Each structure stands twice: as C-alpha cells, then as structure tokens.
Amino acid sequence: MYAKSGNMEDARLVDDRVVEEDVVLITSLIVGNARNGRDADAVCAFRDMMSKGIGANGYTFASTLISCGCRSNVAAGKSIHALTVKSGFVSFVEPQTSLPTMYLKFGMVDDSVEVFACLDDPNVVTWTSLINGMAQNGREVTAISYFQEMLRPSVNPNSHTLSSIIQACSSMAMLEIGIQIHGLSVKSGWSRNLYIDADLYGKCGIAEMARSVFDEFKVKDVVSINSMIHCYAINGLGAEALHLYGRMKQLSIDPNDVTYLNILLACSNTCLVEEGRRVFAELRERPHLVVTDDHYACFADLLGKSGRLEEAEALVLEMRPEDVVLWRVLRNACQIHDKVEMAERIIHRVRELVPRDGWSHVVMSNMYASSCKWDKVIEMRSILKETGLKKDRAxxxxxxxxxxxxxxxxxxxxxxxxxxxxxxxxxxxxxxxxxxxxxxxxxxxxxxxxxxxxxxxxxxxxxxxxxxxxxxxxxxxxxxxxxxxxxxxxxxxxxxxxxxxxxxxxxxxxxxxxxxxxxxxxxxxxxx
Known part of the structure; x- marks a missing residue:
C-alpha cells in the first residue's frame, strides 16, 4: 500500500518490522522502489534479499533488471542476468521482457538482440520493448524491420507498440510506412488514444494532415495543442502557431511552459520578432510558470537570427549564473551574420565556462575559412586536435x-x-x-x-x-x-x-x- 502511494520510507519501515521476510514482501519493496524512481534502493534491496538466502521469483528478477538499466549499472545487470539463468527463471515472461529492455537502456543493442533471439515465444510486451529500445538508440530502421517481423507470427500490436513504431517513422520522416501504420492503428481501434498520429505528419513535414488528425480529437487539451504548435513551429508556420495559441484562451486551456517554448520556437523559425518579444514578456509575467534556460535560448535565437545581436547578448547577460548554452546560441548567430570579431569574444566566454568546448573551435575555424584567414584556421584546428573532438560527418x-x-x-x-x-x-x-x-x-x-x-x-x-x-x-x-x-x-x-x-x-x-x-x-x- 505504502509503495503504491509512493511513500517508500514508510514501506521500508513496515518491512523492517517483519520478523520473517519472504520473497513476496521483498519483491513488493523492490517493485515499489523501481516504480518510484529509486533504482539504487531497488538493487540494494535485491542484494539484501540474496544475502539473507531468500530465493527470488520472476517478478523479482524482472523489476531488479529494469532498475539496473535505469541507473546504468552494467556490472550489476549482467550479474543478475547470470543469476536469472542459473535460477531457471530466464524463460519466464517477466524477465524475458526486462532483459532486452535493460541492455537497450545500457545502449548495448547487440546484446539485447542476442538475448531476444534466445527467447522461445516473445509476446507483444517483449516485442514492444525491443522495438521501442531500438528506436531510442537511433536504430529506427531496425525497429521498423522488427515490427514487420512481429506481425508475421500474428502477434497483435497494442497501443504502446504502435506509439513506438510511429515515433520511429517520425524520427526518420518515413511518411509512407508511417501512413500504413497509422491506418493499422485506426483499424485496430487504438488511434483515438494516440497523439503521436498528428506528431507523425508534423515531423514528416505535412502540417495539413497533422491538423486534420488534431481536429478529430473531440477533447483538446494542453498536450495535444502543444504538439500541434510544435508541428507548426518546425514547419515554419509561425502565424498558424500563434493563431492556435490564441485559441487556447477561447477553449479555457491554460498554456504551460512547453506551450511558451513551442511558440517561441515558432517565432524564431519565422523571424516574428515583435510577436516573440510579446510572448516572452507574457511568460515572464506569469508567476506560476518558471522561465527556463530553454525559453531564454529560444528568444535569444530569435533575436540573433534577426540580426539583433547586441540585444541578444544583453539577454544572455541577464542570466545568473551564466549559461553556456545561451552563449552558444549567440555564437551560432554570429556565424549566420558573419560577425567574426563578436564570435571571437563570445567563444572566449564559452571557453571560460567550458574549457574543452571543441565545437566552438569548429565554428570559429569555419568562420575563419569563409574569410580566407587560413593561419587562423590552422590555429583553431590545432586546438581542436587537443580537445579530441571529431566533427560529425554530414x-x-x-x-x-x-x-x-x-x-x-x-x-x-x-x-x-x-x-x-x-x-x-x-x-x-x-x-x-x-x-x-x-x-x-x-x-x-x-x-x-x-x-x-x-x-x-x-x-x-x-x-x-x-x-x-x-x-x-x-x-x-x-x-x-x-x-x-x-x-x-x-x-x-x-x-x-x-x-x-x-x-x-x-x-x-x-x-x-x-x-x-x-x-x-x-x-x-x-x-x-
């Protein structure tokens, strides 16, 4: 009871007063810690259980493995995997789901695939775990391939499966496959639960289709509106984003910090300076909302893109303590407008905050190259070599x-x-x-x-x-x-x-x- 209500201190006190602990009691404690984000405590409870000679069951192993993945404890995860095999629970449904998930959370994709290949009859939860993990590790194409393979043995996807695979399609802007999966979600009756349908079309560059899906929602809430505004923002439809933002008042929906971030992004991507200035001022006047570094960065980006570099710098200087991300935004604006001298000064500030910030030297090297200052380019590349940073390959x-x-x-x-x-x-x-x-x-x-x-x-x-x-x-x-x-x-x-x-x-x-x-x-x- 205490664990389900999130009160792990009292749950622990109850456990401490039990004279003869058993696997059910300690598993409840492990599951409670895992669900409440206390992964270190979950792993610690499992170790205490082992030291007391209490045998674990499938649920115990499953929850502990997930906690190992969440806290990136590779050594503990591998040890518990081995113990799962030794104890004969590796074929149980719960550990089968948790093992691939754990390795994917470590970023160990090949190990996850190897574990998954050993499973006799993976269910929809196990398939979904693998597909979602692949997508989160930048293997979107592989995730789609596994989804297609999942359908062949007639394993029916659930809403979580469809959410994961549509997000994979969104990440790679794979419209054709995304449309097919959207159709499958409609046919399966899951579509009404998926905001990500609109997100798919937005991230594939079809704002009209995203809006069509959005309009089908009978009840609009702040989450769905934020998603639609973000769609308009990344597609350069600032006026449409501002219009939808204005409609929130008519619908009696209070904008949150994400709303303001998306609106500022929309203004930045369409250089709507005065509108962005008004939105930023409105945000600062709302006492129940916190103006984050991301809000400042987005507004500074708008000012920088529009050539108002001095105003952008004044905004950056407002932040105490200074935020390196804001200085990097200003640095990028200098590159857009070819302000070499200002960029030199700003990169000096970045280096004071992050001494081994190699990417600033990449930007400066490119700016010097554009100005044919090849001696400066050599100097920047020498410093870059010392940082050990390699440029991302296009x-x-x-x-x-x-x-x-x-x-x-x-x-x-x-x-x-x-x-x-x-x-x-x-x-x-x-x-x-x-x-x-x-x-x-x-x-x-x-x-x-x-x-x-x-x-x-x-x-x-x-x-x-x-x-x-x-x-x-x-x-x-x-x-x-x-x-x-x-x-x-x-x-x-x-x-x-x-x-x-x-x-x-x-x-x-x-x-x-x-x-x-x-x-x-x-x-x-x-x-x-």
Whole structure:
C-alpha cells in the first residue's frame, strides 16, 4: 500500500518490522522502489534479499533488471542476468521482457538482440520493448524491420507498440510506412488514444494532415495543442502557431511552459520578432510558470537570427549564473551574420565556462575559412586536435521505394554512384543556367578551385536528391530528405533552383527545422 502511494520510507519501515521476510514482501519493496524512481534502493534491496538466502521469483528478477538499466549499472545487470539463468527463471515472461529492455537502456543493442533471439515465444510486451529500445538508440530502421517481423507470427500490436513504431517513422520522416501504420492503428481501434498520429505528419513535414488528425480529437487539451504548435513551429508556420495559441484562451486551456517554448520556437523559425518579444514578456509575467534556460535560448535565437545581436547578448547577460548554452546560441548567430570579431569574444566566454568546448573551435575555424584567414584556421584546428573532438560527418537519408538509403558527404562508394553522378551533373548544369553559382564560402579547406567544386557538389543532400530522381523519374511525388546537420547555404540555394527545374516539391528536414522547396523558393524565407 505504502509503495503504491509512493511513500517508500514508510514501506521500508513496515518491512523492517517483519520478523520473517519472504520473497513476496521483498519483491513488493523492490517493485515499489523501481516504480518510484529509486533504482539504487531497488538493487540494494535485491542484494539484501540474496544475502539473507531468500530465493527470488520472476517478478523479482524482472523489476531488479529494469532498475539496473535505469541507473546504468552494467556490472550489476549482467550479474543478475547470470543469476536469472542459473535460477531457471530466464524463460519466464517477466524477465524475458526486462532483459532486452535493460541492455537497450545500457545502449548495448547487440546484446539485447542476442538475448531476444534466445527467447522461445516473445509476446507483444517483449516485442514492444525491443522495438521501442531500438528506436531510442537511433536504430529506427531496425525497429521498423522488427515490427514487420512481429506481425508475421500474428502477434497483435497494442497501443504502446504502435506509439513506438510511429515515433520511429517520425524520427526518420518515413511518411509512407508511417501512413500504413497509422491506418493499422485506426483499424485496430487504438488511434483515438494516440497523439503521436498528428506528431507523425508534423515531423514528416505535412502540417495539413497533422491538423486534420488534431481536429478529430473531440477533447483538446494542453498536450495535444502543444504538439500541434510544435508541428507548426518546425514547419515554419509561425502565424498558424500563434493563431492556435490564441485559441487556447477561447477553449479555457491554460498554456504551460512547453506551450511558451513551442511558440517561441515558432517565432524564431519565422523571424516574428515583435510577436516573440510579446510572448516572452507574457511568460515572464506569469508567476506560476518558471522561465527556463530553454525559453531564454529560444528568444535569444530569435533575436540573433534577426540580426539583433547586441540585444541578444544583453539577454544572455541577464542570466545568473551564466549559461553556456545561451552563449552558444549567440555564437551560432554570429556565424549566420558573419560577425567574426563578436564570435571571437563570445567563444572566449564559452571557453571560460567550458574549457574543452571543441565545437566552438569548429565554428570559429569555419568562420575563419569563409574569410580566407587560413593561419587562423590552422590555429583553431590545432586546438581542436587537443580537445579530441571529431566533427560529425554530414549524412543524409532518403526514403525511396520502401527503402531508406544513407549518403555521406563526398562518399562515392554507393553502388549506384555512376548513375547518381550523371543525374547530379545534369542538375548542376541546369541550375547554373538559372543563375546558380557555387558558394565557396562553404568550403572550409584551402584547396584548388576544382577540388572546392567537387566538395560542394558532393554534399550528402545533393547526392541523396540525385539518387531519388534516378529512382522516381516520371513521378510527381515529393522528395523527402533527412539530414543530421544544418543545411549549408550553398545546398539551400541549389535545392531551390532544383525544385524549379524538376517542378517537384523537395522537403528537407535538417537539424534545425523543415525546408519546403517549391518553384524556386523555400518555406523558411532563407532564415534558418
């Protein structure tokens, strides 16, 4: 009783007064600790139980394994796994579910798969645990593959399974598969419980469909509205986000801190400065809400993008203690507006707060390279080498014909490379005739002109778009690209012209937001 009410102190006192403890009593204590986020206490209770010679059961092992995963105690987790096998409980349903989950929480994906492969008859809970863990560990494509495999032995998914797999589709912007799973959720009767249906369409860049799903909810609450506002924000629909925010008052729904964060993001992504200023002021006037570092960062990003760097810096200086994330936001704004001297000063502040902040040196190195200050570039790269930080390699994903293909910048090892390069050359020539000029400011190496051109032409999103065109000739459907970094200015200018040349919509989701390219323009208004 005490454990279920979250009162673990009294639960422990009751346990201490029992003369002859048994497995049921201690398992209740372990489960209570696990459910109340006291994972260290759960593992400690299990060890005490073992030292007293009390044998565990399937529920005991399952709860303790989950607690090991939550507190990232790999050694304890492996020991208890071994004890589960030794005690003959590894074939029980509860540990079967907990073991893959534990290893996935450790990030040990291969170990989780190995454990799962040994299970005789995994149920829907075990499958869901594996699928969800794969998605959370960046293995979304694998998660979808396991979902398809799960359906073959006629294991019926539940709402949690569908939530996990739709979120995996959302993360990879895999619209076609996501639509199929959404249809399955409707057919299964689970759809009415899933806010993530709208989230799927929003994260795949189809705000209209997301709004259609949102409008089907008979009862709107702050969670569903926040999700819809976020959808508008990442798709650059600031006016729509503000309109929905205004409707909250009509619906008598009080906005929370997430609402304000999403609205500020929407204003930032569409450079609605005065609207953002009004929303930020309104937030600060609400005594029951806490203005977090994230709110400050979002508003500072809006000011920085719009060129109000001095005002953004004054905002950052308001924070006490100083927050390194806000200084990094300001640093990025300096890069957008090519304010080298201000960036040098800000990076000095970042280094005072985080001495081994290597990414600031990456930004500064790129800014020096754009200004052809190659001696400074060498200096930055020397410091970067000392930090041991490696730059993330640019990657783009494209979903074509039920397959996800991955492209790396300057990687010509793809089996279809000859065809891709022919298509890419054709696109470059056609866009040049419309005024495309390679922007060598986005080449951060001191190399010959021809090599600079090749580096620009072989950016990952250019290769992905060329591949998609090779596979979908004569097709008028949208091309969807997902990128792990911010889209560079050269690719952005080039893709706008490609959308005009091929007369198709190209949708690119980079690390910042969605870009919808059509007829030579982009939904971001060239601000991102």
């Amino acid at each position: 990657m783009s994903w494209v979903h074509v014909n039920q397959e996800v293909r991955t492209f790396f910048a300057s990687d010509l090892s793809h089996p279809d490379t000859p065809e891709i390069l022919v298509t890419l050359e054709e696109l470059i020539q056609r866009t040049r005739s419309l005024g495309y000029v390679p922007n060598f400011g986005y080449v951060y190496q001191h190399i010959e002109h021809k090599e600079q051109e090749e580096l620009l032409y072989y950016h990952s999103e250019k290769l992905a778009i060329a591949f998609a065109l090779c596979r979908t000739r004569g097709n008028s459907s949208s091309i969807r690209i997902l990128k792990n970094l911010r889209t560079c200015g050269d690719c952005h200018a080039w893709i706008k012209l490609v959308s005009l040349v091929i007369q198709r919509t190209i949708i690119v989701r980079d690390v910042k937001r969605y870009h919808h390219f059509l007829n030579g323009s982009c939904s971001c208004g060239d601000i991102w």
